[in-house]
Structure formats: C-alpha cells, structure tokens
Amino acid sequence: MSERGMREGEMREGGVRDRAVNERGMSKRDEGRTYSRMLWASVLALALEGAVALILLVVFGDAGQPEPGEERLSALTLLALPFLAVFWLLPAFAVSAALVLPIVLLGEALTRRLGGRPTGWQLLLSTAAGALLWPLAGGPGWLVATVCLAAAALVTRHARRGYFVALLVWGTVAVLTVFLLGSLGLHTGVIEA
Numbered sequence: 001m002s003e004r005g006m007r008e009g010e011m012r013e014g015g016v017r018d019r020a021v022n023e024r025g026m027s028k029r030d031e032g033r034t035y036s037r038m039l040w041a042s043v044l045a046l047a048l049e050g051a052v053a054l055i056l057l058v059v060f061g062d063a064g065q066p067e068p069g070e071e072r073l074s075a076l077t078l079l080a081l082p083f084l085a086v087f088w089l090l091p092a093f094a095v096s097a098a099l100v101l102p103i104v105l106l107g108e109a110l111t112r113r114l115g116g117r118p119t120g121w122q123l124l125l126s127t128a129a130g131a132l133l134w135p136l137a138g139g140p141g142w143l144v145a146t147v148c149l150a151a152a153a154l155v156t157r158h159a160r161r162g163y164f165v166a167l168l169v170w171g172t173v174a175v176l177t178v179f180l181l182g183s184l185g186l187h188t189g190v191i192e193a
Helices: 003-023 035-060 075-114 118-131 134-156 163-188
Strands: none
Touching: 035 075, 035 134, 035 163, 075 118, 075 134, 118 134
C-alpha cells in the first residue's frame, strides 16, 4: 500500500472515530445530550406545566372566586410566589429523576430492542406510569398525570446544548400567553368568574 493510501486510511479511521465520539455526545464542545441536560429540561418542562396549571386553576377553578369580603389577590401572595417556585422544584426534580428520565431512556432502549419509534414507546410508558395514579387520583388525575409525563418526556428527549434557554424562553411565552388570554377572558366576561 502506498504512503498516500495509508494516510487516507488513517484519515478515514480518524473520521469514523471522531464521528463515533461525536454521536455519543463527547465532542470538544460537548454539544450532545447528557443526563444533566435531560434532567434540567425535564424539571423546566414540569415547572412550566405547573405554572400553566396554576393559571388555569385561578381562571377556571375556585381560586378565582374570592369569598365575600376577601381581596381577590393580595400583595403578600404576589410577593411570595417567586419563593414558592423553589418548593415546586423539589417535586419536579423527584418526578424527573424517578419517572421522566426512565421513560425517555427505556423508550429508546425498547426502540433499539424491539423496533418502532421512540416517541411511541415513550407515550406508552407515560400512559402506564400515569395509570399507576388511578387509585390515588381517580379518573381525571391519572389523565392529567399521563399528559404531564408525556409532555415532559417528549420535551426531554431533545435536550442538547442551548436547548434549556430556548425551552425557557418559549415556555415562558406560552405561560404568559395563557395568562394573558385567561385574564382577557375574565375581564371581558367571556369566561365567567
């Protein structure tokens, strides 16, 4: 084999090796998916879902209807909301580590083993995990849990470098849109308080 052929062979082998390293997410810039990025994306997704649920509870639930003689929303409540977010993160971390990450990773493992698409397996696993809440939460509770787990799993599976910021920005836009539409609906009388 000529010297040129040996160099081309080494370059091809190096290219294959570099590509394999990059596929595993261990490139120079580490742009691949890691467990910590997946965990943070899942926590953020669950926190954003919780914020939307809180807004919908205020708009449609009993929390939007003050008792006679009570204020609708006090300044102390508004001041305490950012500090309550810290307490919301603890259950979000627990659910992410115990349910969402295993759903994502097991869905991908089942895809490699049995075929199909990872999304289908992850939705099936989310439904199974949500069904475990049937005895505790009843019919609507397991449905809400299934949807929350499925949304968090679908968002988490794409976690790469820079994904958290995009998810934070667009998730915040979605939450503010729900808040704006709910407030507008309450103010105009389209939604009855």
